[in-house]
Every structure is written in structure tokens, then in C-alpha cells.
Amino acid sequence: MENPLTRLRQAVFHVAEGGAALSARYHRARLVGVEHLRCQGPLLLVGNHGVWGYETPAFFHLLHRATGRYPLGLAERGFFKIPLVRTVLPWLGGVEGTPENALRSLADGQLVVCYPGGARETFKRSQGRYRLRWERTLGFARLAMRAGVPVVPFAGFGVDDTFFWPPDEERWCLRLAAEAKYRMPLVMGLGPLPLPVQLTFAVGEPHPPPPSGAPESRVRAFRDSVAASVRRLLLRASHV
Numbered sequence: 207m208e209n210p211l212t213r214l215r216q217a218v219f220h221v222a223e224g225g226a227a228l229s230a231r232y233h234r235a236r237l238v239g240v241e242h243l244r245c246q247g248p249l250l251l252v253g254n255h256g257v258w259g260y261e262t263p264a265f266f267h268l269l270h271r272a273t274g275r276y277p278l279g280l281a282e283r284g285f286f287k288i289p290l291v292r293t294v295l296p297w298l299g300g301v302e303g304t305p306e307n308a309l310r311s312l313a314d315g316q317l318v319v320c321y322p323g324g325a326r327e328t329f330k331r332s333q334g335r336y337r338l339r340w341e342r343t344l345g346f347a348r349l350a351m352r353a354g355v356p357v358v359p360f361a362g363f364g365v366d367d368t369f370f371w372p373p374d375e376e377r378w379c380l381r382l383a384a385e386a387k388y389r390m391p392l393v394m395g396l397g398p399l400p401l402p403v404q405l406t407f408a409v410g411e412p413h414p415p416p417p418s419g420a421p422e423s424r425v426r427a428f429r430d431s432v433a434a435s436v437r438r439l440l441l442r443a444s445h446v
Contacts, residue, residue, distance in 0.1 A: 215297045222298050226263035232402060233261075233364065237268040238446055239409030239439075245273045248312040248355045251319045251409070252346050253436055254338055255327035256365025257393060260400060265362060265407050266299065266319070275317045280308055282324040284388055305349065312353040320346045322429075325387040332371040336363075336440060340433050344422070347429040351420060356412035359432050361439035363408070368400040369393035408443040410435050 229235070243249065251269075255262075266277045280303035286292040292302075301307045303320070311318050321327065326339035350357045371393055372378055378392040395401050413435065416428045 218294065218297050222263065223267075226267040230264040230267045230405075232400075233264060233368070233405040235264045235268055235405040235407070236446070237265075237272055237407045237409070238443070239360075240272045242358055242409045242411055243269070243273050245275065246315070248315050248353065249317045249358060250312060250346070250350055250353070250355050251277075251317070251358045251360050252322060252432055253319075253360035254336065254362055254365070254440065255321040255323050256362055257328070257330055257335075257369055257391070259321075259328045260368055261362050261365040261405055264405055268407060269317065269319075273317065277319045278311050278316045280311075280318060280320045282328070284325060284382075284385065288382060303345075305345070305352075308345075308349050309353055312349075312355050320349075322346050325385075329387065329390050330366075331375055331391060335366040338433050338436060340429060344425050344429055347416065347425045347432070350413075350415035350428070351418060351425065354415055354418070356414050357428075357432050358412045359410040359435040359439060361408050361410075361436050361443050362405065363440055363443035364403045364405040367403045368405075369395050370401070406443040406446050408439040408446070410439050 262279065266279070269275070269277045276299055279300045281295050281300040283302055283304065285295060286302045301311060308318065308320075322343045322345065323339035327334070330337070330339075346357065371391060375391055379389040380392060382388040382390055413428065413432055416424050
């Protein structure tokens with residue numbers, strides 16, 4: 207007899223799949239640069255996060271439709287301190303973004319998606335729209351070096367236009383955890399719905415990883431190079 211928890215997990219996943227497809231249709235979501243995506247073998251995608259991370263299901267839906275693969279998202283570690291979130295995220299293709307989990311996933315040949323800006327981009331204020339918050343992280347660059355896997359940059363345009371911030375926005379925040387970066391802004395949409403803006407996701411050419419044992423200066427240069435590609439892709443996506 208099938209475990210009730212397994213049935214619940216499958217039901218949640220199927221509902222989420224339907225919701226992701228609906229979100230993609232609602233936002234007329236597009237994926238350009240599909241030729242840079244492999245249909246098998248390890249793949250590390252790195253790009254920008256929209257407000258609340260709302261765009262992620264639509265993006266993952268498009269990736270699955272283009273490659274036949276279910277993406278695995280490296281989630282902010284702090285989210286796994288929130289009881290309900292840490293239970294449901296793995297059901298939806300999320301894994302705690304530790305170096306060990308990330309390396310294991312790539313070794314298993316997974317399509318891995320990484321948002322280096324993490325909660326700082328997810329819970330941004332209005333002045334942070336389309337601004338990369340990668341200055342404090344080298345994680346994805348070190349991961350690419352250790353795994354020997356190229357980084358495929360991507361950019362999501364429209365992802366910071368699905369909601370708008372109310373006046374006096376700093377007052378309207380919900381603290382999810384002790385750290386300041388987990389202050390979630392209470393943004394607004396079209397009544398109970400997000401604004402029906404179009405979402406465009408642009409994928410760029412892979413960046414070969416730094417050689418094993420590269421000095422930190424080279425790892426930083428690699429991070430900056432990927433960030434520059436994401437910024438160029440944002441500009442491209444805004445004109446597609």
C-alpha cells in the first residue's frame with residue numbers, strides 16, 4: 207500500500223506543476239537561447255531572481271518543456287529553518303543550497319539552477335529592481351570549479367514588474383527569520399493577482415569553469431564575467 211505521505215507529496219507536485227503552467231500562460235512567458243541548454247548531463251544555470259522569487263515556477267516549467275528535464279533549484283539555506291517551507295521545498299524540486307548538495311546534484315547529472323543573489327534579490331526593495339546582489343558570494347564560481355561544469359548564464363526580464371511596492375515600503379515588511387535579508391516586502395498586484403506583464407527568460411553561451419585550484423582572484427573574475435553576461439542578457443530580453 208502506498209505511503210500517505212508519498213501520495214501527498216505527489217499531489218502537491220502535480221498541483222504545483224499545474225500552477226507553473228498557468229503562471230507561464232498568464233505571463234505569456236518565453237524562453238530564448240534554448241540552443242545553449244543540454245538535454246542530458248550536468249548543467250549549472252546561474253541568473254537573477256525576481257521579487258518574491260515568484261517567476262521561478264514559470265521558468266522551471268519552460269525549462270522542462272524545452273529539455274524534458276525537471277530542474278533542481280538551489281534554495282537559500284535560511285528557508286530551511288522555516289518549518290513548512292523546509293518540508294515543501296524538496297517536494298517541488300528545491301534542495302538546500304549547501305556545497306555538498308550542489309556537488310552531489312551535478313555529479314548525478316542534474317539540471318541545477320542557482321540564484322546567487324538569494325534572499326537579497328528575492329526580498330528586494332523597489333530601488334533594487336534588476337540589480338544583481340552577487341557581491342558577497344563566490345559560491346557558484348567555486349561550485350563550477352570543483353565540479354568542472356560550465357556555467358550557463360540566464361536573465362529574467364519582467365520578473366521585477368509582476369508586483370509593485372507600496373508607499374513607505376519599509377514599514378510593510380514581514381520578518382521571516384532573524385537576519386535582515388529575510389524581511390519580506392509586502393508588495394501589491396492587480397487585486398489578488400500579480401500584474402499580467404510578459405516574462406522573458408534569455409539563456410546565454412556557457413562559461414567554461416575556472417581550472418581546479420585556481421586562485422581566488424581568478425574565481426572572482428569568473429563570477430564578475432558571469433554577472434556581466436547576465437546584465438547583457440537582461441538588456442537583450444528587454445528588447446525581444
